[in-house]
Amino acid sequence: MSAETSSDMRLVIVIVQDVDASSLSDSLTSEKFGVTRINTAGGFLREGNASFLIGVEEKRLGELMGIIRRCCVTRTQYVNPLPPIMEPGEFLMPYPVEVQVGGAIVFVLNVDRHEKL
Numbered sequence: 001m002s003a004e005t006s007s008d009m010r011l012v013i014v015i016v017q018d019v020d021a022s023s024l025s026d027s028l029t030s031e032k033f034g035v036t037r038i039n040t041a042g043g044f045l046r047e048g049n050a051s052f053l054i055g056v057e058e059k060r061l062g063e064l065m066g067i068i069r070r071c072c073v074t075r076t077q078y079v080n081p082l083p084p085i086m087e088p089g090e091f092l093m094p095y096p097v098e099v100q101v102g103g104a105i106v107f108v109l110n111v112d113r114h115e116k117l
Helices: 018-030 058-071
Strands: 002-005 009-017 035-041 048-057 074-079 097-102 104-110 113-116
Touching: 009 018, 009 058, 009 097, 018 035, 018 048, 018 058, 048 058, 058 104
Parallel strands: none
Antiparallel strands: 002 113, 009 048, 009 104, 035 048, 074 097
């Protein structure tokens, strides 16, 4: 059992679209990053996401960010907006709206202590 108090460890939380998740997971494991993947759901487009928890030393943080940038690119997609609540007899045909999707949301947190059990 090893307990370390360390200021050079980071916990990185990455949220990506499902379409990018497998590529990111494969790239991270091939570069020897320890990663936990949790399947999640997004709010705006109601599509599947994946959230990754990654413990990384600060000296490898730049390498990690490069992999995320390479695997999780932004793109545009057309979606049908949710129709507003309408009165009986009204008819509204929603038009598709172009939105930007993809990329990644990344949170980098300092780790005061970590243990490998």
